[in-house]
Amino acid sequence: MAKQNKQGFSFDVLRTCPETGARAGILRTPHSVVETPVFMPVGTQATVKTMSQQELEEVDARIILGNTYHLYLRPGTKLIREAGGLHRFMGWDGSILTDSGGFQVFSLNDLRKITEEGVFFRSHIDGSKHLFSPESVIEIEHDLGADIIMVLDECIPYPATTEYAAQSCRMTEEWAARCRDTHEVLNDGSRVLFAICQGSVYPDLREESARRLVDMNFWGYAIGGLAVGEPKKHLFEMVEISTQILPEEKPRYLMGVGFPDDIVEAVSRGVDMFDCVMPTRNARNGTVFTYDGKLVLKNAGTAHDFGPIDSACGCPSCRNYSRAYIRHLFQAGEILAPRLATMHSICFYLEIMREMRKAIIEDRFPLWRDAFLRRYRKEEEPYGF
Amino acid sequence: MAKQNKQGFSFDVLRTCPETGARAGILRTPHSVVETPVFMPVGTQATVKTMSQQELEEVDARIILGNTYHLYLRPGTKLIREAGGLHRFMGWDGSILTDSGGFQVFSLNDLRKITEEGVFFRSHIDGSKHLFSPESVIEIEHDLGADIIMVLDECIPYPATTEYAAQSCRMTEEWAARCRDTHEVLNDGSRVLFAICQGSVYPDLREESARRLVDMNFWGYAIGGLAVGEPKKHLFEMVEISTQILPEEKPRYLMGVGFPDDIVEAVSRGVDMFDCVMPTRNARNGTVFTYDGKLVLKNAGTAHDFGPIDSACGCPSCRNYSRAYIRHLFQAGEILAPRLATMHSICFYLEIMREMRKAIIEDRFPLWRDAFLRRYRKEEEPYGF
Numbered sequence: 001m002a003k004q005n006k007q008g009f010s011f012d013v014l015r016t017c018p019e020t021g022a023r024a025g026i027l028r029t030p031h032s033v034v035e036t037p038v039f040m041p042v043g044t045q046a047t048v049k050t051m052s053q054q055e056l057e058e059v060d061a062r063i064i065l066g067n068t069y070h071l072y073l074r075p076g077t078k079l080i081r082e083a084g085g086l087h088r089f090m091g092w093d094g095s096i097l098t099d100s101g102g103f104q105v106f107s108l109n110d111l112r113k114i115t116e117e118g119v120f121f122r123s124h125i126d127g128s129k130h131l132f133s134p135e136s137v138i139e140i141e142h143d144l145g146a147d148i149i150m151v152l153d154e155c156i157p158y159p160a161t162t163e164y165a166a167q168s169c170r171m172t173e174e175w176a177a178r179c180r181d182t183h184e185v186l187n188d189g190s191r192v193l194f195a196i197c198q199g200s201v202y203p204d205l206r207e208e209s210a211r212r213l214v215d216m217n218f219w220g221y222a223i224g225g226l227a228v229g230e231p232k233k234h235l236f237e238m239v240e241i242s243t244q245i246l247p248e249e250k251p252r253y254l255m256g257v258g259f260p261d262d263i264v265e266a267v268s269r270g271v272d273m274f275d276c277v278m279p280t281r282n283a284r285n286g287t288v289f290t291y292d293g294k295l296v297l298k299n300a301g302t303a304h305d306f307g308p309i310d311s312a313c314g315c316p317s318c319r320n321y322s323r324a325y326i327r328h329l330f331q332a333g334e335i336l337a338p339r340l341a342t343m344h345s346i347c348f349y350l351e352i353m354r355e356m357r358k359a360i361i362e363d364r365f366p367l368w369r370d371a372f373l374r375r376y377r378k379e380e381e382p383y384g385f
Numbered sequence: 386m387a388k389q390n391k392q393g394f395s396f397d398v399l400r401t402c403p404e405t406g407a408r409a410g411i412l413r414t415p416h417s418v419v420e421t422p423v424f425m426p427v428g429t430q431a432t433v434k435t436m437s438q439q440e441l442e443e444v445d446a447r448i449i450l451g452n453t454y455h456l457y458l459r460p461g462t463k464l465i466r467e468a469g470g471l472h473r474f475m476g477w478d479g480s481i482l483t484d485s486g487g488f489q490v491f492s493l494n495d496l497r498k499i500t501e502e503g504v505f506f507r508s509h510i511d512g513s514k515h516l517f518s519p520e521s522v523i524e525i526e527h528d529l530g531a532d533i534i535m536v537l538d539e540c541i542p543y544p545a546t547t548e549y550a551a552q553s554c555r556m557t558e559e560w561a562a563r564c565r566d567t568h569e570v571l572n573d574g575s576r577v578l579f580a581i582c583q584g585s586v587y588p589d590l591r592e593e594s595a596r597r598l599v600d601m602n603f604w605g606y607a608i609g610g611l612a613v614g615e616p617k618k619h620l621f622e623m624v625e626i627s628t629q630i631l632p633e634e635k636p637r638y639l640m641g642v643g644f645p646d647d648i649v650e651a652v653s654r655g656v657d658m659f660d661c662v663m664p665t666r667n668a669r670n671g672t673v674f675t676y677d678g679k680l681v682l683k684n685a686g687t688a689h690d691f692g693p694i695d696s697a698c699g700c701p702s703c704r705n706y707s708r709a710y711i712r713h714l715f716q717a718g719e720i721l722a723p724r725l726a727t728m729h730s731i732c733f734y735l736e737i738m739r740e741m742r743k744a745i746i747e748d749r750f751p752l753w754r755d756a757f758l759r760r761y762r763k764e765e766e767p768y769g770f
Contacts, residue, residue, distance in 0.1 A: 047714060049720060075716070316437075332460075334434065335723065
């Protein structure tokens with residue numbers, strides 16, 4: 001583990017795979033040293049569902065994600081500011097990235113209204129009316145106090161017309177500039193701002209979006225608006241277009257992706273950072289990820305299986321509990337069931353990120369990737385959420 | 386902590402309070418050294434709800450309870466035997482006590498039918514018909530493989546007529562003898578059998594029940610059929626009658642009790658062992674126990690309270706999280722909420738048992754008790770479940 005740097009922010013690419021675009025790097029924030037490529041567990045409501053912050057430390061998670069939309073509505077920005085920020089409120093000493101709330105506003109709200117000013121929406125909790133503007137979102141994110149904050153963008157659905165996608169890209173770029181301006185006013189060196197490239201599945205729009213945002217000189221760049229239902233070949237094509245344009249020396253974050261093999265494919269194309277509810281949400285439903293693909297713990301096939309979830313895994317769940325026991329806990333509706341399943345899948349995701357990093361540094365990433373994908377995909381995985 | 390004894394069973398009273406009946410002792414099983422008085426967290430379905438077995442070890446729980454009724458129905462005795470017993474199935478290395486299933490049959494089943502042979506009942510899961518007889522229950526408990534097993538008894542409701550209570554006592558005694566006979570056939574030294582005294586709130590019946598069971602020479606004795614709705618003065622009166630008759634040299638277990646102050650009162654009357662769903666069930670509903678009494682975490686009063694649940698507590702929840710954060714988790718329906726609340730309340734229960742033991746050994750139990758009860762009861766606690 002790299003030496004802790006409690007001073008400021010930096011990102012260094014240590015090694016790039018000569019055959020693929022895969023990069024191993026170090027992202028430093030005032031809270032932790034994050035080795036990339038990295039998977040960030042999702043802590044929507046100031047908790048990575050079912051896990052304690054001590055468990056996150058135990059499995060060496062160094063950065064997690066918080067959702068601005070959810071935290072803004074509950075417990076509210078004011079309370080978190082009163083607590084001294086999100087880190088102190090939730091008792092988490094590692095790094096935090098907050099999204100802008102845009103994705104939730106667009107995916108959870110039927111009654112939203114988008115204007116140049118921002119997006120009007122109703123709370124899914126109590127129906128109250130709210131406005132997220134580029135300015136207000138950056139203010140909220142500064143109040144929440146994450147290390148990395150995201151601009152407000154419009155995440156459009158798939159499919160979308162070229163016209164709509166183009167128009168939305170322009171607005172997202174304008175919003176990005178306004179976010180940057182607000183951030184510069186509020187910036188005290190405690191956090192950095194990432195822009196989000198959009199453009200649906202249109203190569204021209206993706207290129208243009210990336211170029212324009214690069215010109216605005218953000219600290220880091222996300223690729224957004226993907227994994228929203230488009231065919232997988234489009235996903236990787238758009239990632240490739242984006243990473244070819246994004247600056248070498250800055251971190252790249254593919255938002256909301258995904259399955260383990262998708263992450264490996266995206267690392268292969270030069271992405272450094274990932275987040276997804278996949279490992280946590282699926283685990284709560286009784287499905288975990290292993291080196292041999294997905295495993296449905298609730299299936300009758302595991303009823304008499306006294307082996308661990310994954311014999312290649314050294315996580316606390318696999319060290320101590322059998323598939324048969326965890327299946328029983330799911331059948332019985334016990335809280336320990338989603339806990340053990342989540343713990344495994346988060347460990348698995350973090351472990352494959354570490355393995356990829358090591359393989360990149362040791363110049364054997366393509367071999368690792370091919371071996372991983374062959375084993376993992378022994379059965380075809382349908383794509384979707 | 387006393388030296389581990391992996392050989393067999395023993396119980397020694399180390400000290401008895403000269404002013405009260407309180408005792409400090411050591412109960413040894415092949416799995417752990419249990420310091421008494423002890424509170425046994427309830428692991429109904431092979432899990433102490435929300436906690437991992439590693440967390441139970443972390444808070445120094447050395448014996449937990451499993452429910453025969455639940456385990457027999459799901460995952461089933463056969464699967465647990467196949468796994469190598471309950472300890473191995475659930476990955477718990479400490480001691481386990483299983484109840485006889487009687488209490489659940491009587492409290493969960495409207496369609497039960499009691500005969501001298503045993504009790505016919507329907508599964509609450511699938512409606513299937515089953516018989517628990519003294520013989521079958523002991524066989525099931527041997528298959529589950531707990532360290533301490535309980536006889537099948539009839540736990541009658543309150544109020545009950547003298548006639549019904551007397552008749553039920555006779556049957557419970559006969560069942561106890563049949564349980565003992567079956568246990569003697571199956572006994573390989575891996576577990577010991579406790580009898581259960583009954584008699585409702587009738588002093589004569591309580592006395593007679595205790596005397597007859599003592600004559601049958603069980604390894605330990607439970608006091609059952611209490612905390613089922615009777616006035617609290619009856620509870621303690623019945624406990625006192627029982628502990629005056631039960632042998633000094635054998636462990637005494639008050640089943641299903643209770644609130645922290647009730648446990649202190651019962652220790653004061655010579656009880657060594659306790660179990661109750663109170664700390665775990667209430668925690669899941671957002672109520673925890675502290676030195677200052679009950680605390681409802683969901684109340685608005687904790688919304689801006691950035692202090693721990695109990696500033697006198699050193700448990701993992703109190704060391705790391707605030708009331709405001711845990712309240713937020715409850716409001717948001719997050720699994721970490723019942724986890725943190727349960728962790729605290731189990732720690733609190735275990736801690737007051739350790740404090741009582743120390744006070745007994747140091748000949749200052751009455752002082753400790755009075756100080757604890759004064760602080761804890763600053764507000765009147767209604768009795769009930």
